[in-house]
Amino acid sequence: MNSNLTLKKKLVESGYSLTSQREEVYTELIENASAHMTAEEIFIKLSQRHLRIGLSTVYRTMSIFTNIGITDKVDFDDGMSRYELVEDFSGNSHRHHHLICLGCGRVEDAFDDLMEDLEKDVLEKFSFNIIDHSVKMYGYCADCSKKQDKN
Amino acid sequence: MNSNLTLKKKLVESGYSLTSQREEVYTELIENASAHMTAEEIFIKLSQRHLRIGLSTVYRTMSIFTNIGITDKVDFDDGMSRYELVEDFSGNSHRHHHLICLGCGRVEDAFDDLMEDLEKDVLEKFSFNIIDHSVKMYGYCADCSKKQDKN
DNA sequence: ATAGAGAATGAGATTCATTCTCATTTTACA
DNA sequence: TGTAAAATGAGAATGAATCTCATTCTCTAT
Numbered sequence: 001m002n003s004n005l006t007l008k009k010k011l012v013e014s015g016y017s018l019t020s021q022r023e024e025v026y027t028e029l030i031e032n033a034s035a036h037m038t039a040e041e042i043f044i045k046l047s048q049r050h051l052r053i054g055l056s057t058v059y060r061t062m063s064i065f066t067n068i069g070i071t072d073k074v075d076f077d078d079g080m081s082r083y084e085l086v087e088d089f090s091g092n093s094h095r096h097h098h099l100i101c102l103g104c105g106r107v108e109d110a111f112d113d114l115m116e117d118l119e120k121d122v123l124e125k126f127s128f129n130i131i132d133h134s135v136k137m138y139g140y141c142a143d144c145s146k147k148q149d150k151n
Numbered sequence: 152m153n154s155n156l157t158l159k160k161k162l163v164e165s166g167y168s169l170t171s172q173r174e175e176v177y178t179e180l181i182e183n184a185s186a187h188m189t190a191e192e193i194f195i196k197l198s199q200r201h202l203r204i205g206l207s208t209v210y211r212t213m214s215i216f217t218n219i220g221i222t223d224k225v226d227f228d229d230g231m232s233r234y235e236l237v238e239d240f241s242g243n244s245h246r247h248h249h250l251i252c253l254g255c256g257r258v259e260d261a262f263d264d265l266m267e268d269l270e271k272d273v274l275e276k277f278s279f280n281i282i283d284h285s286v287k288m289y290g291y292c293a294d295c296s297k298k299q300d301k302n
Numbered sequence: 303a304t305a306g307a308g309a310a311t312g313a314g315a316t317t318c319a320t321t322c323t324c325a326t327t328t329t330a331c332a
Numbered sequence: 333t334g335t336a337a338a339a340t341g342a343g344a345a346t347g348a349a350t351c352t353c354a355t356t357c358t359c360t361a362t
Contacts, residue, residue: 019358099277141279230319
């Protein structure tokens with residue numbers, strides 16, 4: 001399949017090989033693309049499918065994937081690291097912004113259009129050249145906002 | 152002193168009392184206002200001053216301070232939580248943005264002026280009401296940018 | 303295709319930040 | 333001032349993530 005060719009290319013050009021375990025983890029990420037899974041969740045899902053993999057290997061794989069730009073490591077302050085696929089890992093893709101609902105805990109992904117202005121501003125005021133950024137917004141999603149209004 | 156009156160007020164109105172330990176921690180935060188200290192760093196600094204305090208108490212205190220809005224808990228991806236004083240914890244103060252230098256590791260604090268546009272945008276597109284946000288910018292500070300240019 | 307070198311795996315041990323427990327001390331208020 | 337409730341601190345416990353090392357797999361040169 002096409003996407004696994006891209007995976008292999010990306011791994012090989014960074015000096016890694018495409019093993020069955022790395023392929024399984026990648027497939028799991030694709031099939032749960034909006035899930036922000038933890039290493040342990042990936043491990044459990046693969047085990048349920050009777051795919052033999054060790055938890056250490058999942059952690060190692062996520063570390064490699066993140067280092068070579070296949071995934072982003074994200075943190076929603078619940079004590080575990082989570083991972084999401086980088087949208088288009090051949091080019092310079094934008095990192096997601098996360099809208100974290102304080103009501104129901106759901107996490108929505110949002111893209112950033114206005115960040116460019118902010119980056120220019122930071123460069124001017126601080127002489128700081130931004131390479132990447134992580135933006136988390138805490139608030140109330142549409143559903144929870146409605147529920148709040150009723151009370 | 153004036154600021155400790157504010158500390159007491161804030162604690163009492165949330166149902167806590169002002170103990171000597173909480174006062175010591177607060178003083179330490181004031182004196183290292185730009186330091187983004189970990190609980191353990193606070194513990195060590197206080198111990199060096201021969202102020203008797205337990206590490207658990209520091210953790211508990213930071214948890215309370217953060218819950219009632221005296222401090223913000225910040226995370227620079229080094230495996231430890233760090234804390235910074237909220238600028239003006241009687242009013243609605245802006246949270247800091249952090250400029251994290253990938254070269255030297257230094258962390259600068261920046262305020263947000265342009266975030267309001269971004270918040271409006273998120274409200275329109277996602278019906279998501281933002282209460283708070285956390286923004287981390289990774290890049291190169293003025294010094295490290297210069298060094299890079301030379302190479 | 304095959305051998306051999308180096309990379310990858312996995313089970314379990316280890317680490318380390320943080321939280322919990324509970325006996326003791328301190329604080330607030332009647 | 334006495335007492336109930338809150339806070340403290342030493343050490344135990346927790347749990348995510350990393351490390352170890354013997355075994356297995358992958359890739360390349362022949």
